[in-house]
Each structure stands twice: as structure tokens, then as C-alpha cells.
Amino acid sequence: MSTAEPLRTLGLLAMRWSGLALALGVAAAQMWVEAAVAMLVALAQVVGWRWRLPIRWEAACSTACLIAAGSSFFLLYERIPWWDIPVHLTLNGLLAVLVAHVLRPPAPSAKAIVVTGAVLALVWELMERAGWSWVDASIHVAPADTVLDIAAGLGGAVAAALIWHRSRRRDRRSRQPEPTVEGG
Numbered sequence: 001m002s003t004a005e006p007l008r009t010l011g012l013l014a015m016r017w018s019g020l021a022l023a024l025g026v027a028a029a030q031m032w033v034e035a036a037v038a039m040l041v042a043l044a045q046v047v048g049w050r051w052r053l054p055i056r057w058e059a060a061c062s063t064a065c066l067i068a069a070g071s072s073f074f075l076l077y078e079r080i081p082w083w084d085i086p087v088h089l090t091l092n093g094l095l096a097v098l099v100a101h102v103l104r105p106p107a108p109s110a111k112a113i114v115v116t117g118a119v120l121a122l123v124w125e126l127m128e129r130a131g132w133s134w135v136d137a138s139i140h141v142a143p144a145d146t147v148l149d150i151a152a153g154l155g156g157a158v159a160a161a162l163i164w165h166r167s168r169r170r171d172r173r174s175r176q177p178e179p180t181v182e183g184g
Contacts, residue, residue, distance in 0.1 A: 019069075020039075085152045089155055092117055092124065093158075110162065113160060
């Protein structure tokens with residue numbers, strides 16, 4: 001067995017179970033809001049794995065979820081005023097691919113990804129509003145912020161749809177056999 005195989009296995013375990021490990025860790029510290037956020041990370045990781053999202057997309061989605069959760073835990077959204085825009089852009093686009101992939105396997109259309117992303121962006125903002133109302137009044141829900149977040153989420157979904165289809169086309173081309181020359 002090569003050295004690469006154990007490293008690959010370790011990487012897959014981290015990619016697929018780090019959200020659950022994080023949730024257990026913060027729950028052990030009785031940080032219940034953080035545990036709930038970490039469970040959402042774990043949910044995305046398990047769904048990406050079990051619905052066989054292509055490995056590059058699974059890794060990107062897992063990483064983006066962990067960054068979004070860590071940004072919340074370390075108060076980056078409060079400390080860096082613009083930080084939520086790239087998070088909304090990136091995470092919403094990746095989650096749009098994930099959810100569209102689950103709803104329309106194995107290859108959702110660009111339209112399905114964009115529509116899914118629009119719905120996710122709206123749901124995300126509704127969840128922020130609910131969190132502000134019921135969990136923590138420090139959650140920023142100003143109208144301008146909400147509009148920017150939705151626009152960033154939709155932009156992320158459009159970008160992800162374009163990248164998804166370009167990568168799927170490239171993957172299909174690389175799997176086609178080389179043409180042979182007859183009669184030589």
C-alpha cells in the first residue's frame with residue numbers, strides 16, 4: 001500500500017465527518033447554537049457524500065460549510081463588515097449545486113441550479129430573520145444587508161451553474177475514446 005492511500009482515507013474522513021465532530025465538540029462545551037450550526041455542516045457533508053456529488057464539489061461544499069460555521073463561531077461576520085458577502089456567494093452557489101444534484105441526479109441543469117440557489121438565498125435570509133427574532137438579536141438583518149446577501153447568493157448560484165456545466169462537459173470529453181485512423 002502506498003503512502004497516498006492512508007492520506008486519501010484520512011482526507012475523506014475529515015471531509016465527511018468534520019461537521020459531526022465539530023458539533024459534538026461544541027455540544028460538549030454546551031454551546032448549543034454553535035452545535036446546531038455545526039449539525040447543518042454535518043448534514044451538508046453527509047448529503048454530498050451519500051448522493052455521490054463529484055468529489056471536487058463535495059470537498060468544496062464541505063470546506064465552504066466549515067468556513068461559514070467557523071466565521072460565525074469566531075465572530076468574523078461582526079468583525080469584518082463585508083465578510084458575509086463572499087460567504088453567501090460561495091456557500092449558496094455550492095449548496096445550490098448540492099441540492100439540485102439531490103433533486104435532479106446525476107446532472108442538474110443550469111436553470112435548476114440557479115432556481116435552487118434563488119430559493120436557498122431567500123430561505124437563508126428567512127432563517128437569519130428567525131435567528132434574530134428567536135435566538136440572538138445581534139444577528140444583522142438590515143434591509144440593505146438582506147438585499148446584498150440575496151444578490152450574492154443568486155450570483156453564487158449563477159457562477160456555480162456555469163462552473164458545474166463547464167466541468168461536466170470537460171469530464172464527458174475526457175471519458176470519450178480517442179478516434180482511430182482506419183486503413184494504414
